[in-house]
Amino acid sequence: MIKLYDKGVYLLNGAEIIEDHVNVLSELKSKTGTQNISKEDAKEGTMAYEILHNHNTSSSKDKLKIKFDKLTSHDITFVGIVQTARASGLEKFPVPYVLTNCHNSLCAVGGTINEDDHMFGLSCAKKYGGVYVPPHQAVIHQYAREMLAAGGSMILGSDSHTRYGALGTMAMGEGGPEIVKQLLSRTYDINMPEVVAVYLTGTPRKGVGPQDVALAIIGAVFANGYVNNKVMEFVGDGIKNLSVDFRIGIDVMTTETTCLSSIWETDTQVKDFYEIHNRPKDYKELKPKAVAYYDGMVYVDLSQIKPMIAMPFHPSNVYSIDDLNANLYDILDEVEKKALVSLDNNKVKYSLKDKVRNGRLYVDQGTIAGCAGGGFENICDAADILNGKYIGADEFSLSVYPASQPVFMELVKNGSIAKLMETGATIRTAFCGPCFGAGDVPANNGFSIRHTTRNFPNREGSKITNGQIASVALMDARSIAATAANKGYLTSAEDVDVNFTKPKYFFDSKIYDNRVYNGVGKADPSVEIKFGPGIVDWPAMTALSEDLILKVVSEIHDPVTTTDELIPSGETSSYRSNPLGLAEFTLSRKDPAYVGRAKEVQKAEKARIAGEDIIAANGELKEVYDQIATKFKIDEKVTQIGSTIYAVKPGDGSAREQAASCQKVLGGFANIAKEYATKRYRSNLINWGMLPFLYDGELPFANGDYIFVKDIKKAVADKVSEIKAYVVNKGMKEFTLRLGELTDDEREIILKGCLINYYRG
Structure with a gap:
């Protein structure tokens, strides 16, 4: 299913893999007919090298000083970022900076605090020349895919899942101060990262979705640090067998491998994506050069990957759903023992074996949401699986959050929303809350399956210190829908009979044209920033002493x-x-x-x-x-x-x-x-x-x-x-x-x- 190479590899013409060995350069010269081949030259054959080189402002190939093309933040990071930048001398945004409002748009705690932050963001977009995306319009990364990504470009975001590699954009998620540096026209300083190829081959099985592939990769590379702080470069003949939505779904989860960034080969399907989104000029064909050297390779046979589940409390705690169902008590016992580490052996009672009913694992809640799950194709496939079914009137509930208003509107037009609502599922607006514990909080001892990005402890909203405990398992939207069709009993999407209709997506930009404030290049210093009472300056901090x-x-x-x-x-x-x-x-x-x-x-x-x-x-x-x-x-x-x-x-x-x-x-x-x-x-x-x-x-x-x-x-x-x-x-x-x-x-x-x-x- 997945193989990790022990050594570096050379990739010839994007297809032939040659593992590094003593006489490899002679072999390469023979195969290519080229005499002047070196490992250093081959390292420059990767897509990652080309993009980083084009954005490096230093004279060194090893010590990079990167300037990004665009920046993006959401409403629990942009206030602190702008406040830091203002205290550091900010006059205007030097590049397009998008302020989205998708994290605190449904969280009702704190009186007017959330909306005060939003008004702060809008006033800053006007004053400094930025883009302001109002609440409920789009989650941060979906808006970036639809409106910001461009082939060969680089985007820096203050959210860890800033990943647009499937569209040919090298994107990175960093803490707010790194955004501040870019706002002050400074640079992102890193050593040239190692690059690991992810070679995809084969075609996914029916019912297998992007989250299944992503979880399988995470399970293979997280614990051993195989791609830690490296760039994952997706190549191989299997890419053509994946829709762009499928690629995006894998790509966004690369964050959970602890890699630095990601980049993919692009093709006519990506070109179609940009044309659908009215930005054909932003497409760029990307592929490795004829000879490219990678510091490692993750070889993935897509046809061998089955529907997966990441059990609590980490995306790398991965099993196939079939294995879990076949070895239920053994695996649940193993998960409970691992959980004691995450829960710090807390006195709170934690048991998943309590969820077994009639020999089957019963789930309390399903959620399909955010930058990972809320895509058009995920929701359409889930609707097809649930068409004519009912989720039942027991504990199990299902909620679906389309990732943007344009996606939501198209799902309404093609009937997918009606299919889902008829089952008993509830439909919400674009919101990141289920991913970080601010939405769809289950009851105490609840077990939630989610097509979101993370399942760390308390990501479902429970508070151990208050005696509350619940947990999340990550799954693909298709298997979540299959489970919902079985009224909460864990089910693999491979075990349901379904005809996937695969409706075509049509993007309507009028929603954004009419609602999103675009002040790029129109900074107005006369605008007064709106400060709510909850927005407080950073306290003074002293220099390091002797x-x-x-x-x-x-x-x-x-x-x-x-x-x-x-x-x-x-x-x-x-x-x-x-x-x-x-x-x-x-x-x-x-x-x-x-x-x-x-x-x-x-x-x-x-x-x-x-x-x-x-x-x-x-x-x-x-x-x-x-x-x-x-x-x-x-x-x-x-x-x-x-x-x-x-x-x-x-x-x-x-x-x-x-x-x-x-x-x-x-x-x-x-x-x-x-x-x-x-x-x-x-x-x-x-x-x-x-x-x-x-x-x-x-x-x-x-x-x-x-x-x-x-x-x-x-x-x-x-x-x-x-x-x-x-x-x-x-x-x-x-x-x-x-x-x-x-x-x-x-x-x-x-x-x-x-x-x-x-x-x-």
Whole structure:
């Protein structure tokens, strides 16, 4: 089904695969008749290299400084981004910047907070020359596919699922500060990434959808880090057997592999997509050169992939639906044991075996939604499966969210919506809520199957700390519909008899023409920005001091810590425009005592800055200073005092910068990790002036310990990679922290204390 190559591979004419070996260049010269072939030249044969090279503003092929063509954000990120950019000197948007409103459009918590954010966005689009997409019009990524993507271009978005590779656009999801850099006409600085080919061959079986293929790939590459921070380049003879909607459905899920970005070969079907969307000039044919070298290959036989399910609590926890049904109790027992890690062995009772009825797994809820599930073809196929069926009058419910108003309108016109409504399903407007726990929350102990992007803990809206627990499994819309047709009993789409009608899609742009504000190139400085009472400026942040005292205030040993666990999604989304208000939720579902501990440490730092008595603010520090004095002479006035957390591998998942900024506004000055799950989380730490320390080995410290780092400012400035640190309350026990590779700009940002300070000078 899926094979991972142990070595790099050469791809000849987009078809022939030659694994790297000692005499491979001789073999290539023989096959191509070309004498001047080298691995370095072949690396430049990828589509990814061509696009990155065309957007690189540096003179180096290895150290890239990228400028993107377009930017996009949604309503739980754009307020903080624009506020940061304004504080850093923003005058106007230098490239098209689209502000969509799809995350807080149905969340009723917080009074007028959500709509206040929307009005802030509209006023900023007018003042700085941006695009404003009102609530319910489109989810962020569907609008980008319909209106922004272009062959050979690059788009940066402040949402982790910013992926438009199937349309020939290299897109990346990053934290807000990276968007700020582009708004200030700065660059996205990365090393040239490795590129891994995803070779697709064969034709999907009837009933298999894009989510099935995506989950199979995620299951094969996530745990081993095969594509971590690399570009996934989709090639192969199987691409022609996939509709563009199918390709998009696979592509958007590449985020869950932890890759950096994705790009696909384009063909006449993609050309048709652009013509349907009235943008024929945006099509560009993309394919690898005659000889292209890849740092690895994921070989996928589409004909062997069956309907899949990603069980709680990660998209990589993958089984085929047939295997699950055939080995029900064994697999459910395995899933429950894995869940204990994600739930931190919490006292909340968690059982999936309770969902077995008459030997079948019963599901409480089905949802088809968002940038992954809400596409035209997914919903049409689901309607065909459910045509003439009924979902029943028991616990099971089904909701469907078309990804945009144009998609919704076409589904109304072709009768798909009527078919679905007749079954008992409910139809909603474009909304991302079911993907992050702000919509379709099931009852306590509920089990939800969703064609969305993630199934991390609490993504379904439950709160373990309040005794609530529910869980999500990811599935394709077709198998969700098959399950609905069986009134909630888990069913593979291969097990239903259906005639897929495959109606043609017609895009009507009048909805956007009449409703979306387009101010590109029309910035009006006279416009007053509308601030609601929930929109609060970033607090002042100080520069890095000479020496540093850190107190460990949380210690997490899960194999991976998601951004959802660092700052929860769901009900917190209404507070994302208030840095201090949102910070109250930091680690609330993983370590509820974290906020209180961090604030206690922060009292001492506030006293230091104000020139007040530090010991009076935190009595623990007297002993800390006494211990440090046994080895070093320090000046308390220039010794910063902050908190840190330890996590094995933090930062999987969302691009949201708040996973880092919330720690910073509570006085966090560092993370210590064995490794960082994604580049974007590490970048968020740096952009908020936090030290991204690395430590591999048995920990010399524990939660509650104080760590002293001498001459930290000098070490960062002098580009030192390894730094001596001391566990103060363990007799100044010495150990070594690493900083990893940092660019000159990143070092300066850390020294200044945050990106805002860096741009202020």
